[in-house]
Amino acid sequence: MIPSSTVTPGVELHDLTIGYTRRRALRRGTVTEVASGLSAVARRGELTALVGPNGAGKSTLLRTLCGLQPALRGRVLIDGEDVATVKPADLATRISVVLTERIDPGLFTVRELVALGRTPHLPASARLSPEDLAAVDQALEAVGATRLASRQFSELSDGQRQRSLTARALAQDPSLLVLDEPTSFLDVPSRVELVDVLGRLAREQNLAVVMSTHELELALRVADRMWLLGTDRTLTCDTPAALAESGRIGAAFDRGRMRFDSRTMVFDLKPEDSSV
């Protein structure tokens, strides 16, 4: 038995190099490194927000984190275990995702869609046991989508879709929930609502929740921990307050007259005449 003090519950990145091997027809694949030397933690019970400018590699990092693409070097540990050594079928019971791609699953009610999250727990016949059905109901309840259960997924608003997809990921019963840009198609109230739900899920279900987002100011207010993937391809892992204090957010995001104010944690427009 491993003493619990040596195991960090949640996710750890150890000197990780991310990137991809591009498959090309009839030629050798080319390896493109996106970022290297990445180390960070995301604990259970916390909402971790991954931020960074466009093209910094947020999606690549998240795909590597949840095992959808292999790390080029380094390790990802989930509850102390290297994801590269866990079989995909077992990994699926520990990590679930909400991807950024739009899906069009056809004729599915929200309840049926959420039930798809039980896939790794089901036999080949896909028959749902009473426990599976209970897990589906709990997931719907946890994201506040119970009232949507019998609606067709294709007829939902974007906010309701993200909520349903989050319930699907939750029904998978993971210890790590990864969301790639879950707020991107949403209007302002839906964004705040969704991020609020994610923070609550992390605390109430003791999940490690990692989401990437462009909503920097919102993330700074609600996240327990931030991962900042900078333009210099380094990853900084810290609390929102400490990260703001360090000036790294300004370094990564300031453009033109826009300046990040670490005291108020919002971006300000500098008056034109005051510039030197």
Next chain:
Amino acid sequence: MTAVLGASPAATESAPDSPPGTGRVSLVFTALIVGLAAATILSVTLGSVTVPLGETLRVLFGQEASDPRWSMVVRDLRLPRTITAIAVGAALGIAGLQMQTLFRNALADPFILGASSGASLGVAIVVVIGGGGASGFTAGLAGLGRAGVVLAAALGAAAVLLLIVLLSRWVRSAVTLLLIGVMLGSATTAVVSVLLVYSDPQRSQQFLVWGLGSFTATTWSDLKLLVPVVLGGIAVALLTVRALNALLLGEGYARSMGIDIRVVRLTTVVSAALLAGATTAFCGPIGFLGLIVPHLARMAFGTSDHRILLPGVALLGAVLALVCGIMSQMPGTDTVFPLNAVTAIVGAPVVIAVLIRSRRGALGAAL
């Protein structure tokens, strides 16, 4: 497509407490089973010679009809033809559903993707080049010869599908992939025509007739091969239900749920190749059924869930194939229309009507 469509009638109809659609699903299954029974009886009863229903039923229950010719007609012609239609309809419905899910394309089916052409090529190679005995076309090949034709057809179908799967590693666009399938199908058909140039004219003529499609060329000994192969293909298909459902969310989600995409693709291709290959070997390449049956089943059952759709398309496919078979035989006359003409004449308006009536279909979300 737009996400905001407002509430659908289907969504508001369902009772708040019961799981939605359960009543509808059992209703549709009941209707299909009744329809299958009715179509089976019609298929055995109707034909160029009118056999009274009572006499037909006597033969079906193992007794002799009062006229020995009636016994012969029902037992040796109409019953094999009926069982063939049921097996082929079920097989093509399932193969079509598999292709539409695997390639995430509403227009995919074994015929369009070139699997039927691949099967034809396999048949052409065995029959035209290999000789397969001096007697007539596939009807003349008994026993192992017939099994050889089926095997060649399944291998031909599998070869085309595997090539498409291989290309799908590089081709991300579903439309492009479909076009590649169409091109492969045309090229394969062209190779078949070239082969026919080098065969004797009588063989070519028989091959062309076979290509029009028919349920009537099968005998009891053929059914001993066709039925087990189709059942085998269906059994393999049943193993992939969980994975096919996960694939509806796209490959990323399917993989995140622990589905091994390569295994699913291979299993599905093997199953579809058995189903499309066996039916093509015995009945010729039959279009339209594989394409329309999954769409009609989705709309009838109101779900894309493969647990319901897989048995659903098998039943619906069998019913539609029986109806097309009856129509191609024009009851009361000796006229026989090519089966493919009937499936297209019945199928095309159905597809168009259904697509126009369904908002989801019109928006391209029928999958």
